[in-house]
Amino acid sequence: MQWPQAVYVHVPFCLRRCGYCDFTLVARRDKLIPAWLDGMRRELQQHRELVGRKLPISTLFLGGGTPTHLQVEQLQELLLLLREHFHWTADAEVSIEANPDGLDDHRLDVLAELGVNRISLGVQSFDDAVLNVLERTHTAAIASDAIRRAAQRFPNISLDLIFGVPGQNAESWYGTLQQAAGFPLTHISTYGLTLEQGTSFHRRERRGELHRAAEELEREMYLSGIEFLQQHGFEHYEVSNFARDSFRCRHNLVYWNADEYFAFGPGAASYIHGVRRTNCRSVVRWLKSWGDGVPCVEDTEQLDAAQRACEAMMLGLRLRRGFSSADIESRFEINLHELAGATLVRLTRSGLLEQQGSQIRLTREGLLLADTVASELLNPEAGD
Numbered sequence: 001m002q003w004p005q006a007v008y009v010h011v012p013f014c015l016r017r018c019g020y021c022d023f024t025l026v027a028r029r030d031k032l033i034p035a036w037l038d039g040m041r042r043e044l045q046q047h048r049e050l051v052g053r054k055l056p057i058s059t060l061f062l063g064g065g066t067p068t069h070l071q072v073e074q075l076q077e078l079l080l081l082l083r084e085h086f087h088w089t090a091d092a093e094v095s096i097e098a099n100p101d102g103l104d105d106h107r108l109d110v111l112a113e114l115g116v117n118r119i120s121l122g123v124q125s126f127d128d129a130v131l132n133v134l135e136r137t138h139t140a141a142i143a144s145d146a147i148r149r150a151a152q153r154f155p156n157i158s159l160d161l162i163f164g165v166p167g168q169n170a171e172s173w174y175g176t177l178q179q180a181a182g183f184p185l186t187h188i189s190t191y192g193l194t195l196e197q198g199t200s201f202h203r204r205e206r207r208g209e210l211h212r213a214a215e216e217l218e219r220e221m222y223l224s225g226i227e228f229l230q231q232h233g234f235e236h237y238e239v240s241n242f243a244r245d246s247f248r249c250r251h252n253l254v255y256w257n258a259d260e261y262f263a264f265g266p267g268a269a270s271y272i273h274g275v276r277r278t279n280c281r282s283v284v285r286w287l288k289s290w291g292d293g294v295p296c297v298e299d300t301e302q303l304d305a306a307q308r309a310c311e312a313m314m315l316g317l318r319l320r321r322g323f324s325s326a327d328i329e330s331r332f333e334i335n336l337h338e339l340a341g342a343t344l345v346r347l348t349r350s351g352l353l354e355q356q357g358s359q360i361r362l363t364r365e366g367l368l369l370a371d372t373v374a375s376e377l378l379n380p381e382a383g384d
């Protein structure tokens with residue numbers, strides 16, 4: 001039986017919850033970390049019993065939360081546990097999400113020794129006023145220092161940057177891009193700030209205490225970011241992602257190529273043999289359940305060929321090269337015209353999609369409405 005070669009691990013701990021964050025995590029509850037490690041041990045053991053052997057993997061992604069919020073010994077325990085259950089191939093991409101504060105030399109050394117070879121740093125901005133609005137716990141100076149020290153140890157460093165922050169202007173965004181371009185980075189992700197329901201930012205917006213950036217300014221920041229990063233040697237390969245040379249994020253490409261993956265930890269969703277299984281999003285419930293030795297799964301969905309094809313289109317469109325209609329038809333044994341012909345024609349006529357041969361991709365206008373296009377392709381209309 002064929003198994004995925006990609007693993008995601010969700011580490012749901014942070015120093016403090018930022019006002020815009022709706023991820024599965026707990027803040028200031030570090031006492032729960034040992035119980036989470038025990039839960040991980042049990043979840044990985046259950047996986048091992050299911051697959052019956054130690055599988056090779058070519059990508060491992062530790063995300064969160066802030067995985068580097070763990071104590072060094074806890075990080076060691078986690079990485080050794082993952083080595084016990086998976087054989088990392090010689091060229092495996094092993095990524096960890098990190099925040100600049102607390103990223104001391106010892107922690108970086110231990111991560112490098114244990115095989116981590118890619119760091120994704122949540123820098124967000126080099127403007128302290130913007131970092132303050134975002135309620136981040138680091139400053140631009142701390143971020144710069146962390147990048148320099150990480151660059152001495154890791155060949156592959158990515159930064160996350162945010163635009164469209166209340167009060168942020170075009171100069172501030174440009175300054176952040178310029179500072180980022182001065183570091184030896186291989187990868188940059190740029191995200192527009194979203195005010196998700198349930199976050200304190202969303203509540204503050206409803207009370208009139210916080211005003212989201214004007215749409216026109218946000219659009220200008222996104223497009224100027226693309227132009228700037230391309231001029232500085234980064235390839236715009238995905239809606240929000242830019243890479244130098246061969247440093248595209250191989251783990252995230254698994255998602256965008258609609259390939260399958262294992263996932264462990266609270267709220268993590270795996271996709272194996274056409275089945276999407278999402279763990280309980282409540283950290284406390286996940287811990288309690290595994291504490292009793294019982295798996296904690298919230299949703300299980302078996303996708304049929306049409307659903308898998310729609311997902312592959314939706315995810316493939318995030319890539320700048322788009323997707324090949326011929327590949328999707330042969331991979332899922334479906335007729336794309338019958339499945340989504342009317343939607344594809346309509347999106348093309350409205351200037352959001354373009355087609356060359358069997359390759360379909362977002363236009364520049366489509367990039368700005370990528371989420372809308374994606375949701376249309378998840379529930380498409382058939383062609384005549």
Ligand code: SF4
Pocket residue numbers: 013014015016017018021022023025064065066099122
């Ligand atoms: S550091 Fe990142 S994961 Fe943690 S609360 Fe802030 S935005 Fe969320």
